[in-house]
Amino acid sequence: MKATFRSLGIYNYRLWFFGALISNIGTWMQRTAQDWIVLTKLTDHNAAAVGITMALQFGPILLLMPISGLIADRVNRRKLLMVTNLCMAALGLGLGLIVLANVATLWEVYVFTFALGLVSAIDAPVRQTFVSELVSERHIPNAVALNSASFNGARLIGPGVAGVLIASIGSGWVLLINVATFGATMAALVLIRPTELNTSAKPARKRGQIQAGWKYVGSRPDIIVILIMVFLVGTFGFNFPIFTSTMAVAFHQGANGFGLLSSVMAIGSVFGSLLAARREKPRLFVVTLASIGFGIATLAAALMPSYWTFAVVLIVVGLSSLTMMTAANAYVQTTTAPAMRGRVMALYMAIFAGGTPLGAPVVGWVANVDGPRWALGVASASGLLAAAVALTWMIVAKHLRVRVDREARFGLTVNYDVRGARVVRRPTREDLGTQEIAIQRG
Numbered sequence: 379m380k381a382t383f384r385s386l387g388i389y390n391y392r393l394w395f396f397g398a399l400i401s402n403i404g405t406w407m408q409r410t411a412q413d414w415i416v417l418t419k420l421t422d423h424n425a426a427a428v429g430i431t432m433a434l435q436f437g438p439i440l441l442l443m444p445i446s447g448l449i450a451d452r453v454n455r456r457k458l459l460m461v462t463n464l465c466m467a468a469l470g471l472g473l474g475l476i477v478l479a480n481v482a483t484l485w486e487v488y489v490f491t492f493a494l495g496l497v498s499a500i501d502a503p504v505r506q507t508f509v510s511e512l513v514s515e516r517h518i519p520n521a522v523a524l525n526s527a528s529f530n531g532a533r534l535i536g537p538g539v540a541g542v543l544i545a546s547i548g549s550g551w552v553l554l555i556n557v558a559t560f561g562a563t564m565a566a567l568v569l570i571r572p573t574e575l576n577t578s579a580k581p582a583r584k585r586g587q588i589q590a591g592w593k594y595v596g597s598r599p600d601i602i603v604i605l606i607m608v609f610l611v612g613t614f615g616f617n618f619p620i621f622t623s624t625m626a627v628a629f630h631q632g633a634n635g636f637g638l639l640s641s642v643m644a645i646g647s648v649f650g651s652l653l654a655a656r657r658e659k660p661r662l663f664v665v666t667l668a669s670i671g672f673g674i675a676t677l678a679a680a681l682m683p684s685y686w687t688f689a690v691v692l693i694v695v696g697l698s699s700l701t702m703m704t705a706a707n708a709y710v711q712t713t714t715a716p717a718m719r720g721r722v723m724a725l726y727m728a729i730f731a732g733g734t735p736l737g738a739p740v741v742g743w744v745a746n747v748d749g750p751r752w753a754l755g756v757a758s759a760s761g762l763l764a765a766a767v768a769l770t771w772m773i774v775a776k777h778l779r780v781r782v783d784r785e786a787r788f789g790l791t792v793n794y795d796v797r798g799a800r801v802v803r804r805p806t807r808e809d810l811g812t813q814e815i816a817i818q819r820g
Contacts (some may be wrong), residue, residue, distance in 0.1 A: 382656050385521040390570045391512040397566025399528045401463075404559025406536025408470060410640060411544055411552040412487065413619045414633055415477065419549070420484040425624050425750075427484065429742025431491050432619060433735035438495040439502060439728050440735065447591060447724025450503040451717065455511060456575070460567050462501035467560040469494050470553060478550030503724035510711065510719060511575045519660050519708040526704040527651035531644070541637020591721030594714075600662060601713070601722070603771045604706050605729050607669060607764035613733030614760035615672060616699065617741045618643065621679075621757070622692075624750035629685035642689045646696030651704055660708040666768040668702035673761030680754035698761075703730070 385391050413428050421427045439446075449458070473490040476482045513521045543552045595601055618640070626636040650668075675694040682688040707726070714722045745753040 382520075382652055383524070385513050385517050385524055388513055388517070390574055391509075391517075391521055393566040393569055394508075394512055395524060395528055397562040397564075398525070399532055400562035401559045402529050402532030403536045403539070404556035406532050406640070407540040407543070407552050407559075408556040409619065410537040410540035410637055411549040412473075412491070413623055414544060414636060415482070415549050416484065416487060417623050417627075418633075420482070420487065423624075423627055425620055425745040425753075426739060426742035428620055428623060429617070429738035429740075431487065432617065432738040434488055434492040435495040435498070436733075436738075437735035438492065438499040442496070442499040443724050443728035446500050446503050447721035449500060450507050450720030450724060452720075453504075455504045455508045456567055456570060456572065458504050459501065459508060460564060462497050462504070463560050463563050463567070465497045466494060466501070467557050469497065470557045470560075474550050474553030474557060477553055478548070480550075502727045503720055506707070506711070506723045506727065507720050510716070511577055512570075514576060515712075518712050522708040522711060523651050523704050526700055526707070527648055529651075531648050535641070535644075537637040537640030537644075539637075541634045544633040544637070591718060591725070594718050595722060595725060598713075599771070599775065601710055603768055604662065604665065604710060605726065606767050607665065608703070608706055608726065609729045609733050610760045610764040610767070611669060611672065611699075611702065612730040613737035614741060615676065615757040616730075617738050617753070617757070620738065620742050620745055621750060621754055624745045624753065625688060626685075628750055629688070631685060635685065639689055639692060643692040643696040646693035646698075647700040648696075650697040650700035653701065660705045660712065662709060662768065662772075664705045665702055665709065666765050666772075668698050668705065669761050669765040669768070671698035671761075672702060673758045673765065674698075676754050676761065677758035680751040680758065 386395060412431065416427050416431050417423055417425070469490055473482075473487070476486060509521050509525060510518055540552050543555070595605070622639040622643070623636055626632075626639055629635070631639075672695065675691060675698050679688055679691040679695055682691055710722060710726050711719060741753045741756055744756055
């Protein structure tokens with residue numbers, strides 16, 4: 379248990395963790411209220427409209443990715459986070475007021491969502507890379523995993539609370555409560571000790587820095603594989619507001635039932651994040667196994683006959699999805715040169731969140747035409763296809779093989795050509811967790 383929460387022993391990270399937890403609860407409350415307003419108040423249960431809302435929120439990340447990544451590498455991240463949090467609070471206040479006044483239209487929600495997406499596009503890579511300033515290099519995987527636990531712990535609480543509050547006091551008040559939670563993040567940023575931050579040297583201002591980030595990624599085939607997997611699952615699999623809202627309606631549930639589904643899925647997400655926090659080093663093979671699990675879990679969810687069986691399977695969906703994304707995030711951050719980390723993470727976030735504008739409307743359209751179960755089928759296919767990409771690369775580039783021998787009924791081997799000898803070994807602790815090596819001539 380102590381190993382799982384070791385980063386919380388660091389003063390600056392502890393402040394950030396709890397401040398972000400409170401703010402994230404408010405963020406999930408806003409997302410739940412926003413999606414429910416679009417689905418039930420401003421449209422006649424139009425899942426495609428929910429998909430468009432998601433696309434507008436995440437689309438700017440694609441547009442601003444080259445600039446936001448360079449900003450994250452160059453600026454004082456703590457001060458910039460203060461600015462972005464103030465801007466997001468102001469936008470949340472504006473949206474909450476027009477909803478509370480009962481004058482909101484679908485197009486106005488679209489405008490506020492797009493504006494929030496613009497601010498988030500700058501905030502996301504800065505927020506991701508700021509973690510590396512709060513802890514030492516060896517604590518980064520643990521800190522990233524605990525960040526995911528914080529985010530998904532908030533998802534466990536936020537949607538359920540939002541569902542109750544939407545039914546009792548209305549969506550507008552839920553949006554205003556979210557505005558108040560930004561105060562926790564601002565307080566943490568103010569109280570953080572700047573002298574204890576692990577800041578790295580900022581790159582000098584010169585031409586070609588954005589291209590340098592692209593070239594760096596191009597020289598790392600392992601990161602390219604991760605980015606392809608993140609694109610597939612992030613684009614077509616991580617459209618949870620569409621899945622949970624449309625399945626809630628299909629099971630004849632109201633706002634409470636919708637919020638409960640998001641909270642139930644977050645139970646698995648929290649477990650996935652905490653399991654990731656125990657790992658000393660993230661591995662590509664863990665990302666691949668989690669992707670397979672996500673594909674199987676979403677397929678099972680699509681086949682569930684009742685609301686409660688669907689809710690139970692969502693725990694596994696949450697566990698597998700967060701295991702995959704936490705491991706992928708930590709792998710990219712810990713294996714990237716510090717001077718390039720902002721630009722690489724901006725590309726990561728652009729591919730992860732920026733794929734939503736492409737996938738969410740498509741998945742929403744599938745839910746409208748063929749039903750939400752088929753939309754979950756699309757998510758299942760994305761997870762299995764992502765795993766197939768990773769396994770293909772391991773087989774072709776790393777010579778991953780399955781073998782049966784006397785010592786083990788089932789095992790994995792990685793073959794390398796070394797000066798005419800064919801080296802056959804089981805994956806090491808660095809690869810899969812074992813250490814045995816054997817060499818075969820011929």
